[in-house]
Amino acid sequence: MKPFTYLKPHDIEAAIPAGTPPGTKYLGGGTNLVDLMREGIEQPDHLVDITGLHLDGIEELPDGSLRIGAAVRNSTLAAHPKVRKGYRVLSEALLSGASGQLRNMATVGGNLLQRTRCPYFYSDAAACNKRQPGSGCDALDGFNRSCAVLGVSDSCIAAHPSDMCVALSALDAVVHVQGPGGTREIPLTELHRLPGDTPNIENTLEAGELVTAVVLPPPLSARSTYRKVRDRASYAFALASVAAALEIEDDKVTRIRLALGGVGTKPWRAYEAERLLLGGPADEQAYRRAAEAELAAATVRAGNAFKVTLAEATIVAVLRDLSKAGAGS
Amino acid sequence: MTEIQIKLNGSVERIDVDPWVSLLDLLRETLKITGPKKGCDQGACGACTVLADGRRINACLALAVAYDGSEITTIEGVSHPIQEAFIHRDGFQCGYCTPGQICSALGMLGEYQAGMPSAVTEAGEVPAGKPSPEEIRERMSGNLCRCGAYNGIIMAIQDVAGTENR
Numbered sequence: 001m002k003p004f005t006y007l008k009p010h011d012i013e014a015a016i017p018a019g020t021p022p023g024t025k026y027l028g029g030g031t032n033l034v035d036l037m038r039e040g041i042e043q044p045d046h047l048v049d050i051t052g053l054h055l056d057g058i059e060e061l062p063d064g065s066l067r068i069g070a071a072v073r074n075s076t077l078a079a080h081p082k083v084r085k086g087y088r089v090l091s092e093a094l095l096s097g098a099s100g101q102l103r104n105m106a107t108v109g110g111n112l113l114q115r116t117r118c119p120y121f122y123s124d125a126a127a128c129n130k131r132q133p134g135s136g137c138d139a140l141d142g143f144n145r146s147c148a149v150l151g152v153s154d155s156c157i158a159a160h161p162s163d164m165c166v167a168l169s170a171l172d173a174v175v176h177v178q179g180p181g182g183t184r185e186i187p188l189t190e191l192h193r194l195p196g197d198t199p200n201i202e203n204t205l206e207a208g209e210l211v212t213a214v215v216l217p218p219p220l221s222a223r224s225t226y227r228k229v230r231d232r233a234s235y236a237f238a239l240a241s242v243a244a245a246l247e248i249e250d251d252k253v254t255r256i257r258l259a260l261g262g263v264g265t266k267p268w269r270a271y272e273a274e275r276l277l278l279g280g281p282a283d284e285q286a287y288r289r290a291a292e293a294e295l296a297a298a299t300v301r302a303g304n305a306f307k308v309t310l311a312e313a314t315i316v317a318v319l320r321d322l323s324k325a326g327a328g329s
Numbered sequence: 330m331t332e333i334q335i336k337l338n339g340s341v342e343r344i345d346v347d348p349w350v351s352l353l354d355l356l357r358e359t360l361k362i363t364g365p366k367k368g369c370d371q372g373a374c375g376a377c378t379v380l381a382d383g384r385r386i387n388a389c390l391a392l393a394v395a396y397d398g399s400e401i402t403t404i405e406g407v408s409h410p411i412q413e414a415f416i417h418r419d420g421f422q423c424g425y426c427t428p429g430q431i432c433s434a435l436g437m438l439g440e441y442q443a444g445m446p447s448a449v450t451e452a453g454e455v456p457a458g459k460p461s462p463e464e465i466r467e468r469m470s471g472n473l474c475r476c477g478a479y480n481g482i483i484m485a486i487q488d489v490a491g492t493e494n495r
């Protein structure tokens with residue numbers, strides 16, 4: 001690993017000036033960053049550890065929303081009683097990700113900002129616009145089974161790997177950041193960027209901006225769930241996943257939240273499907289039409305065309321299950 | 330170099346360490362604690378699992394400097410009925426993954442007792458008593474065994490579940 005300096009400040013006021021100069025990165029649990037540094041893909045000169053900044057609280061705010069500190073570990077968040085009760089989709093998404101050990105290490109901020117990646121991103125021998133801007137993309141005509149079908153460009157088709165972010169997208173979470181210019185709030189759906197022709201730039205944060213918290217609006221009355229389809233039952237990234245919340249009254253969809261993982265270059269909020277479903281009949285035919293409409297925008301490659309069918313079927317299955325579970329929570 | 334202090338298997342160690350050294354390399358190369366194994370060095374196998382302040386982690390993705398002040402337990406510091414149970418149940422063949430399996434299992438049983446749910450926990454409520462084989466399989470998925478001793482591992486863990494309170 002390339003040498004670097006390490007600093008563990010105890011307050012945000014010290015962390016931000018330390019974390020702003022070029023060549024500096026914040027360190028959460030290190031489960032993504034340390035791996036990429038060992039591979040030489042990330043080569044920071046300085047690391048600023050954010051786990052001493054007292055960002056590890058989870059608190060309910062007066063308006064009923066939930067504020068989650070950026071340094072809260074994934075396992076702690078998944079097990080929190082308020083999350084299990086009011087935001088089941090989030091707890092399920094977290095528990096479907098990585099392994100028990102990794103969830104104990106991974107932080108909320110690090111999970112949000114883990115790199116979007118595909119096998120070629122890791123390979124020195126391969127062309128990758130994300131690793132080496134302008135070098136091309138070997139995934140386009142290569143081994144692209146894991147790659148995205150929504151939000152892709154001719155420069156990059158890597159899928160966003162996070163399960164947590166898919167649930168946060170469906171929940172309308174807001175990311176709180178603090179940087180040299182002060183604080184601001186970014187809707188989760190606007191934190192990640194589509195690859196376009198600059199796939200090396202993955203998010204909308206400015207230099208030195210530190211994620212301090214994620215805030216969830218008060219719990220929905222609708223029932224919610226997360227389903228992940230993958231090559232093995234556990235400890236694997238999603239081929240396709242669905243986060244959904246559904247409420248039905250008089251056989252009509254009165255509330256719907258739908259987001260997809262494994263198929264998008266960013267956590268994919270399925271706005272088109274939501275638009276078609278809201279106010280319409282709560283039946284399988286409508287679910288299928290909405291799923292197909294969302295996936296109509298897909299651009300497939302030789303290895304990942306199956307993801308369209310898989311995502312559609314998973315959306316339908318999840319909505320069917322949520323409507324069967326029917327009224328109540 | 331930064332001086333850090335860890336409590337390793339009960340004894341306090343003060344060591345100078347470069348920031349880019351992983352906890353796994355510190356243990357294996359500097360301190361000659363070779364129970365934790367370097368299977369993949371990228372978080373994908375669990376052979377390097379140790380307990381840090383009682384929580385199971387992958388030592389290969391942990392920077393040693395970030396664990397200054399922590400209490401680290403490796404298989405060398407474990408004395409627990411689970412070790413006998415692994416022998417009785419044939420919980421290993423070559424034994425390479427075993428130090429990680431056992432540290433992971435102890436951390437996992439603590440999580441289960443604390444009521445932390447897993448992806449297969451029904452309705453998110455962790456039932457009292459021993460974890461089911463299905464629960465153990467899911468919760469131990471971060472530890473691969475290339476000899477495929479999984480059935481023995483699961484039985485060994487079930488045998489001792491509930492006795493982990495030392």
Ligand SMILES: Cc1cc2nc3c(=O)[nH]c(=O)nc-3n(C[C@H](O)[C@H](O)[C@H](O)COP(=O)(O)OP(=O)(O)OC[C@H]3O[C@@H](n4cnc5c(N)ncnc54)[C@H](O)[C@@H]3O)c2cc1C
Nearest residue numbers: 028029030031032033097098107109110111162163211372
């Ligand atoms: C083998 C393996 C399997 C995995 N499987 C899954 C899976 O199935 N599903 C899934 O969702 N994920 C999976 N992951 C990814 C895992 O969830 C992420 O690595 C983890 O969430 C990253 O969190 P961290 O705290 O360790 O981040 P770090 O590695 O510490 O940081 C990641 C990035 O975030 C930045 N960062 C960290 N904190 C902040 C902050 N507060 N403000 C600003 N920037 C910050 C860092 O600079 C870095 O760029 C897997 C990882 C591994 C190694």
Ligand code: FES
Nearest residue numbers: 368369370375389
């Ligand atoms: S060596 Fe750490 S997980 Fe494989």
Ligand code: FES
Nearest residue numbers: 422424474475476
């Ligand atoms: S016993 Fe050989 S790898 Fe598990």
